[in-house]
Amino acid sequence: MTSDRRVVIIGSGPAGLTAALYAARANLKPLLIEGLEAGGQLMLTTMVENWPGYRDGIMGPDLMAEMRAQALRFGTEVIEGNVTAVDLGQRPLTIAIDAAGRITTDALIIATGASARWLEIGSDRKLSGHGVSTCATCDGYFFRGKPIAVIGGGDSAMEEAIYLTKFASKVTVVHRRDTLRASKIMQDKAIANPKIDFVWDSEVAEIKDVGRGEVTGIVVRNVKTGQLRELPLDGVFIAIGHTPNTALVKGQLELDGNGYIVTHHGTRTSVPGVFAAGDVQDHVYRQAVTAAGSGCMAAIDAERYLEGMPEHAETVGAPRSVEVRSPQ
Amino acid sequence: MASDKLKTLTDSNFDQEIRSGVTLVDFWAEWCGPCRRIAPIVEQLAGEYEGRATIAKLNVDENPNVPGRFMIRGIPTLLLFKNGQLADTLVGLAPKETIAQMLEKHL
Numbered sequence A: 001m002t003s004d005r006r007v008v009i010i011g012s013g014p015a016g017l018t019a020a021l022y023a024a025r026a027n028l029k030p031l032l033i034e035g036l037e038a039g040g041q042l043m044l045t046t047m048v049e050n051w052p053g054y055r056d057g058i059m060g061p062d063l064m065a066e067m068r069a070q071a072l073r074f075g076t077e078v079i080e081g082n083v084t085a086v087d088l089g090q091r092p093l094t095i096a097i098d099a100a101g102r103i104t105t106d107a108l109i110i111a112t113g114a115s116a117r118w119l120e121i122g123s124d125r126k127l128s129g130h131g132v133s134t135c136a137t138c139d140g141y142f143f144r145g146k147p148i149a150v151i152g153g154g155d156s157a158m159e160e161a162i163y164l165t166k167f168a169s170k171v172t173v174v175h176r177r178d179t180l181r182a183s184k185i186m187q188d189k190a191i192a193n194p195k196i197d198f199v200w201d202s203e204v205a206e207i208k209d210v211g212r213g214e215v216t217g218i219v220v221r222n223v224k225t226g227q228l229r230e231l232p233l234d235g236v237f238i239a240i241g242h243t244p245n246t247a248l249v250k251g252q253l254e255l256d257g258n259g260y261i262v263t264h265h266g267t268r269t270s271v272p273g274v275f276a277a278g279d280v281q282d283h284v285y286r287q288a289v290t291a292a293g294s295g296c297m298a299a300i301d302a303e304r305y306l307e308g309m310p311e312h313a314e315t316v317g318a319p320r321s322v323e324v325r326s327p328q
Numbered sequence B: 001m002a003s004d005k006l007k008t009l010t011d012s013n014f015d016q017e018i019r020s021g022v023t024l025v026d027f028w029a030e031w032c033g034p035c036r037r038i039a040p041i042v043e044q045l046a047g048e049y050e051g052r053a054t055i056a057k058l059n060v061d062e063n064p065n066v067p068g069r070f071m072i073r074g075i076p077t078l079l080l081f082k083n084g085q086l087a088d089t090l091v092g093l094a095p096k097e098t099i100a101q102m103l104e105k106h107l
Helices: A014-025 A040-044 A060-073 A136-143 A155-164 A184-192 A288-307 A319-325 B014-018 B033-048 B065-069 B096-106
Strands: A005-010 A031-033 A077-079 A083-087 A093-097 A101-110 A114-116 A147-151 A170-174 A196-199 A202-208 A217-222 A228-232 A235-238 A242-244 A274-276 B007-009 B022-028 B054-059 B077-082 B085-091
Touching (some): A014 A031, A014 A040, A014 A060, A014 A288, A060 A077, A136 A155, A147 A155, A155 A170, A155 A235, A170 A202, A184 A196, B014 B054, B022 B096, B033 B054, B085 B096
Parallel strands (some): A005 A101, A031 A077, A147 A170, A170 A196, B022 B054
Antiparallel strands (some): A114 A242, A202 A217, A217 A228
């Protein structure tokens, strides 16, 4: 049975778009399915200062628009849709897309990334959109002149806290340890900001007030003393990390204890022909540039896999390898 | 494109426009990344539900009063009104199917 596609990519962050760029330049005519959170986590950021080549930084959404345009330029086909199911148990691999029906493919690159983690204390989800948010760039605007809290101690938490000082009267960072996980440069920026203060060794026990349907404060618990304290404020921004988007492949691919796709020998997964790139398989580095790097690796791994397939000779012509190796 | 079927609401025409029937309002802003993702979905729905429901958008930057009234603190948010009464709320990104289901529930 012939497949509709040689390679399909799920996800449109740095990993997915870089995989698409390389696969397109290898003449594999990749199909990329963007997903709901198109562009990935960088769409929710402001200035990206660690993307090599932009010495003055670049806005996250602008960087993603550039990557998308570059992938399109070399012949990537993009579907603005969502994958609803995959069947990796038979050949060819099958993908169900809400906007395009069922598609079969020889190789699949999964770059579905990770999404913001919630506190999962009940009140956070209930007050989502009513004062609790996981997106500072989306919702900071609604807290002009108001006191708010940022939960978390990593780079994203510091970035959000600093960004939110543009709007909020005061930003309280609540962190469950007594030191930050964030990089030194981000820590220094946050600590030097007069609008930011810190509540250490504390976790959020409750967000009030679910009954009123708006945020009026948070109850924090000191993890060392157990002492509870209420902080009156109007908004809560959660930046405690991410969970991998692997619901689609659960039970079909090997996942680790935290739900990340397990890769070996580069980007190979437990199913031949299925590759994973970016934050969906990386809980260590989680950078735009490492995601892009692994997207490139996945495209090269997929290309080599396809070269070894029996139908290779009929479907892929010789000029391809010439094009791949031609220097720019 | 169905853009002409998508109504633009403002602080001044809001109450008038949602008074009768089922109206779905997309609260958005230029600077909101996820809003850009939901916009084409809402636009498609405007075409598909023409004559059955009013599909509209409201820019929260230019119209602060209506978002304030409904305590909107995050976007994208979709509010569904039935004969002027708030009947349903959907916060954040949602696939087209979920939004269509919300509409169907009230039609």
